[in-house]
Amino acid sequence: xxxxxxxxxxxxxxxxxxxxxxxxxxxxxxxxxxxxxxxxxxxxxxxxxxxxxxxxxxxxxxxxxxxxxxxxxxxxxxxxxxxxxxxxxxxxxxxxxxxxxxxxxxxxxxxxxxxxxxxxxxxxxxxxxxxxxxxxxxxxxxxxxxxxxxxxxxxxxxxxxxxxxxxxxxxxxxxxxxxxxxxxxxxxxxxxxxxxxxxxxxxxxxxxxxxxxxxxxxxxxxxxxxxxxxxxxxxxxxxxxxxxxxxxxxxxxxxxxxxxxxxxxxxxxxxxxxxxxxxxxxxxxxxxxxxxxxxxxxxxxxxxxxxxxxxxxxxxxxxxxxxxxx
Numbered sequence: 230x231x232x233x234x235x236x237x238x239x240x241x242x243x244x245x246x247x248x249x250x251x252x253x254x255x256x257x258x259x260x261x262x263x264x265x266x267x268x269x270x271x272x273x274x275x276x277x278x279x280x281x282x283x284x285x286x287x288x289x290x291x292x293x294x295x296x297x298x299x300x301x302x303x304x305x306x307x308x309x310x311x312x313x314x315x316x317x318x319x320x321x322x323x324x325x326x327x328x329x330x331x332x333x334x335x336x337x338x339x340x341x342x343x344x345x346x347x348x349x350x351x352x353x354x355x356x357x358x359x360x361x362x363x364x365x366x367x368x369x370x371x372x373x374x375x376x377x378x379x380x381x382x383x384x385x386x387x388x389x390x391x392x393x394x395x396x397x398x399x400x401x402x403x404x405x406x407x408x409x410x411x412x413x414x415x416x417x418x419x420x421x422x423x424x425x426x427x428x429x430x431x432x433x434x435x436x437x438x439x440x441x442x443x444x445x446x447x448x449x450x451x452x453x454x455x456x457x458x459x460x461x462x463x464x465x466x467x468x469x470x471x472x473x474x475x476x477x478x479x480x481x482x483x484x485x486x487x488x489x490x491x492x493x494x495x496x497x498x499x500x501x502x503x504x505x506x507x508x509x510x511x512x513x514x515x516x517x518x519x520x521x522x523x524x525x526x527x528x529x530x531x532x533x534x535x536x537x538x539x540x541x542x543x544x545x546x547x548x549x550x551x552x553x554x555x
Contacts, residue, residue, distance in 0.1 A: 293325030319353030371396030
């Protein structure tokens with residue numbers, strides 16, 4: 230197989246993704262680096278934000294921040310990894326859309342024997358994100374009511390069973406009845422597929438008028454008004470993604486009028502800023518997988534067809550996680 234990487238030299242639609250052949254023999258790890266041969270690469274909404282320029286990056290740039298594979302070589306000073314080790318990562322640096330790459334060893338974690346590379350590629354970024362959202366950002370407690378947007382998507386399909394496992398009451402919202410049923414099968418107590426302008430009313434009906442205590446919203450612009458209206462007094466709105474575009478401008482008075490609510494816009498880059506934090510989050514994800522929690526893979530695309538995978542993701546034509554196979 231000819232080794233290659235995908236990159237972009239301008240912002241835009243999936244068509245800006247370019248291919249370049251590479252010679253793995255020229256990729257000599259520097260101090261602190263390893264050469265990693267990918268077995269699978271994760272696809273995430275943030276990839277499309279960076280490609281489109283919503284999250285600007287320096288150009289030209291690689292794509293993708295999540296992958297899993299086997300270490301081929303290590304640079305000076307790397308003591309935690311050796312050639313042949315199975316590893317994964319979920320916080321970059323960018324450049325995962327490649328058959329083989331160099332990467333700082335501090336971003337890697339070793340894979341337990343029971344976890345396959347494709348599972349890790351699907352679970353690392355989303356699983357670590359779910360972990361910090363639920364356990365460190367929202368600090369969800371048993372008995373709290375949590376509304377999840379896009380509940381059958383890559384993130385939602387992880388958030389739903391994780392929340393049910395800790396004893397939260399889960400209200401799932403999805404874009405279709407079929408996707409709502411997927412969320413219900415994943416463990417949601419209530420699964421809705423109503424239009425956004427009807428969502429707050431249905432949530433309040435389910436909660437005796439109180440609203441959801443916590444909302445995990447990766448949709449952004451299209452769900453912002455519904456989220457504000459569906460939240461309980463002094464509730465917490467965690468807006469962690471922009472699948473429909475960024476949330477509109479708002480003021481502190483808007484939060485008061487919505488019920489003295491709290492809003493946060495977190496990122497894994499902060500909650501997983503250090504190697505210690507990343508390994509702790511990954512350890513929680515691996516423990517749940519080994520305990521039987523599913524991280525479903527809904528679609529697989531060959532790495533060379535990443536542009537088609539981007540189109541499917543942005544067109545809401547996916548469910549569960551999507552991976553790029555190598």
